[in-house]
Amino acid sequence: MNTSDSPVAVIGAGPIGLITALGLVAHGVPVVVFEAGDDLSSETKAGTVLTRTLEVLDRYGALGPVLEVSLRLDEIGEVDRATGTSTGSVLTSALAGETRFPFVVNVPQHELEPVLAHVLEERAPGTVRMRHRLEDFTQHEDGVMLRLSTPDGIVSFAASHVLACDGGRSTVRDRLGVEVTGHTLEQRYMLVDLVCDLDVRNPRDYPYLAYFGDREEWMVLVRQPHCWRFVFPLAPGRDAPTPDELRNKARHFIGEVDSLEVLGGNVYTVHHRVATEWRDRRVFLMGDAAHLITPMWALGLNTGVLDASNLPWRLAWVRRGWAGEKLLDGYEAEQKPVAVHGSGAMAEAARAVMDRRSDSVAGWRDAMTRTLLGVRLGADWSMTRTGPLGVGDRIPDLRVFSRRGPVHLHELCRDSFLALHLTDARRRPHIPAGGPAGLRQVVVSRWDALDPHVYFDPGDTVRERLGDAVVLVRPDAHIAHIEPWTATAWKSVQDRYLQEVHLAG
Known part of the structure; x- marks a missing residue:
């Protein structure tokens, strides 16, 4: 088979799959996104997009539509639950000399995905194919042949490469036989969206992204465009709370308010697990298929976007004949340390601060600021950017x-x-x-x-x-x-x- 002109196949139409596809389109690479479901996800999932992700969306021509449905914020606060007092805030305005986007945005994933899909459809009509479930694939020297189940039966598709953006239960990773290493916490997270007025009738003046630390029970409070999102720890073996229990739990943190309406919720298992291999010849793992990182500090989706920033240009250079195949090896070499030692380690530190097992609030502020603009990539990768700029650093957007x-x-x-x-x-x-x-x-x-x-x-x-x-x-x-x-x-x-x-x- 000769797939030199064949599209790249992206498996999964979640945010990482859609952003990866937008990146390929921006570099002129033909792409098809295969999604097993009937529609995009409607679950209550990720909700905060960090500054570096905004830069990636801008590079791929999708930032404007995303901002139209998002709530912008320039303060990320930490509140001591016991005293109700602020223990410090990160003011993103400090990044004004580094980026055109010195803020982060809150937008629910189920509202983000349709916007990304719409931009992709405008740029490359017919790119997303719903109800196409990957069953298997066979790699050849110059391409990959996919077998997909559709409402019309099994179909075959020839692709130049396959990018697995199909989540933590990745079919692609399973077919490759790639293992994941790490651990899963006994503690789970309960995420719930509540409609309440904390701005006018019950003013609280919390930052629109606020972390309430407490030894007994912490909480993250996120102001979404149309509601407030509450994230709590859920004890091992504990059933998901009822709507009444959720309302009472929210009042435990924010006090009495005149009205609390439950819109929906989700229970998350908390992982720090990373795939042992991210590439098998023409097949690459990305996002949750490659690394399952806790959503603390918005490290889940935003770490995946760093993958979507790294790989598309490499594929474009190789397909254009501007680079040798070894350029593709740099993707795993650079991104895997970020997931293993970077995002994963910072997530562990975040939990320690929230549980009050660590008093390093100053370290919390430093770490949060660093996550906003990404990491130094390469052999001397780092989550810090002290001293003069060096190889691997993101260059300031001057x-x-x-x-x-x-x-x-x-x-x-x-x-x-x-x-x-x-x-x-x-x-x-x-x-x-x-x-x-x-x-x-x-x-x-x-x-x-x-x-x-x-x-x-x-x-x-x-x-x-x-x-x-x-x-x-x-x-x-x-x-x-x-x-x-x-x-x-x-x-x-x-x-x-x-x-x-x-x-x-």
Whole structure:
């Protein structure tokens, strides 16, 4: 079989599957999403989208419609349950110099998914195919043949690659025989949506994302666009509370209010489990199929979006012939440590703070701030970003000016590697035309020049952050390489790019 022009098959139309598909479409890669269900999920699930995820949605052209149905917030608070007093807040406005989106948003997953699906349908009509349940697949040297059950019987589908976004009970992972390691907590989470007025008739002035810590029973309170979401721990073996019990539990934290209407709820089993392998030749595991992380600190969905940020551009480069197959190995190498040691470890720390087994509230604020913009990727991966920017870091989305007006660094690298030459444009640094496919080289300088390859940097804002350097940035806005600037930097960064995409030599 020859599937060089065949679509990529995404299994599962949850948020990670839909965002992954949007990423592939943004890079010009044909894709089909197969969903077993009759419709998108209507369950009460994830509800907070962090800043880095907003940047990914913006890169994939879906942020505007998502913001239209979301509630924006710039404060994440921690409240001591015993005293009812604030123990500190994270103010996302502190990120205003780092991103165009210095806030997070609350939107229920069952409202997010239809918006993502609608954008995908507009960009690539017919991409999502409902009632297509994956039964099995066979890998070949140059593609994957899928067998799917549909209302019209079993059908076959030839795909170039398969991306498993089919959740914690992944059929794809099961067919591959991949194990998951880790543990499942005895404690479960109860999530319930309640309609109550805490703004006018019963003003409480809680942050719209508030963590109530307590040794006996903690709670997370999330203001959704049309309700308040309460998340409680549920003791082992305890049945799900009745609606009356839920109303009483809510009053235990927020006090008496004039009305509490239960809209719906869900009981979650809490995991820290990660697949032992994330890739088998042309098949990749993503999101919950690769890692089951507690929803504490919004680490479930948002960790999956980091997967959806990392893999699509790699597939695009390989399919275009701009990269060697080894480029695809970087996906698991970079994302697996984030799930195992990053998000998972931070989730454990979050539970300790909420249970008051740890008094590190200052650490809580630091950790929460760090989750908003992602992690350093690569061999020296890290959840921290102290000191100067280095390889693997997400580059700040700083503003520069083209001949036509303002533009941000993340916009310049959406579908290319970007080499930023931070030097003096008055000296007319040599930047050759052409070069390897997929690489763009520009000059950033506080001295303007009548050259479309020069971007004006008033006040040396970018140069102050990065120094007199040439910086190679990937399409996902992570730094691939930094070196001191020289007159021949264009050649060395070109060679480095070819190494990054595994075409050197």
